[in-house]
Amino acid sequence: MTLDTILDVLTGVFLLLGGFLSAAAGVGLLRFPDAIARLHATTKPQILGLTFVLLAIALQNRQLSTILLLVFLLIFQMITAPVSAHMIARAGYRGGIIGPNSLLVDELEQAIDAAPEFDDAETEGADDPAATADATEESSDDAASDDPAAGADHTAQPTNVPTTRNPLDTDDTSSRNG
Amino acid sequence: MNEWVFIAVGLLLLIAALLALYRIIRGPSILDRMIASDMLLTTIICALGAEMVYNGHTRSLPAMLVLATTAFLGSVVVARYVSRRTNS
Numbered sequence: 259m260t261l262d263t264i265l266d267v268l269t270g271v272f273l274l275l276g277g278f279l280s281a282a283a284g285v286g287l288l289r290f291p292d293a294i295a296r297l298h299a300t301t302k303p304q305i306l307g308l309t310f311v312l313l314a315i316a317l318q319n320r321q322l323s324t325i326l327l328l329v330f331l332l333i334f335q336m337i338t339a340p341v342s343a344h345m346i347a348r349a350g351y352r353g354g355i356i357g358p359n360s361l362l363v364d365e366l367e368q369a370i371d372a373a374p375e376f377d378d379a380e381t382e383g384a385d386d387p388a389a390t391a392d393a394t395e396e397s398s399d400d401a402a403s404d405d406p407a408a409g410a411d412h413t414a415q416p417t418n419v420p421t422t423r424n425p426l427d428t429d430d431t432s433s434r435n436g
Numbered sequence: 437m438n439e440w441v442f443i444a445v446g447l448l449l450l451i452a453a454l455l456a457l458y459r460i461i462r463g464p465s466i467l468d469r470m471i472a473s474d475m476l477l478t479t480i481i482c483a484l485g486a487e488m489v490y491n492g493h494t495r496s497l498p499a500m501l502v503l504a505t506t507a508f509l510g511s512v513v514v515a516r517y518v519s520r521r522t523n524s
Binding site for chain 2: 278315
């Protein structure tokens with residue numbers, strides 16, 4: 259009798275903690291200014307809030323099959339939740355949505371600048387979203403002005419700019435697909 | 437168990453789901469919408485678990501397992517789309 263009441267109280271506390279974490283993440287999603295801050299807020303209940311709810315289920319339903327299924331569920335969530343958060347942050351950085359306005363220290367840009375240029379497609383694709391829109395236009399102008407001086411005789415410059423950009427895109431997507 | 441605990445848990449999960457829905461509608465970029473949609477899916481998983489505790493059954497566990505396993509696919513696909521769209 260007393261054990262059941264203690265387990266009921268623990269179940270209620272765990273459920274309330276899970277609900278509180280979800281509500282706090284919702285408030286962070288509403289109030290935070292940037293996409294990366296909202297990502298920081300919403301990735302907390304994906305593991306910890308779900309862990310509290312699963313603990314409540316396990317306390318109410320103490321069977322081996324249920325607890326094994328809950329352990330599998332938590333392991334799968336711990337594997338897949340960082341994948342989605344990492345992909346969203348990567349797409350935001352490369353796409354320019356997470357820009358220099360929302361970052362105090364851009365360690366990835368310093369690492370990209372300090373890295374030796376061993377692959378053209380990789381460095382160009384990583385440099386583009388780090389800069390602003392004007393900087394990307396300037397860099398494309400630089401590439402367009404550099405290429406006729408370095409390479410052989412091509413046609414006019416406006417046709418040269420897409421030919422310098424298109425192999426980057428095809429290389430990038432093929433490397434991501436493969 | 438006390439009914440008010442479950443009412444409070446339901447209200448907290450409802451607040452979380454409504455705020456995520458607001459961010460899905462009002463999100464300035466598609467990444468905000470995807471973050472909010474992940475959050476909404478996590479809230480749905482938590483609500484399924486709380487409902488199982490309230491009614492004392494385990495019939496929703498396969499649905500929770502499938503949701504937790506495949507929740508990342510939408511974010512990954514949309515993240516790839518964002519990368520290609522802004523690079524080209």
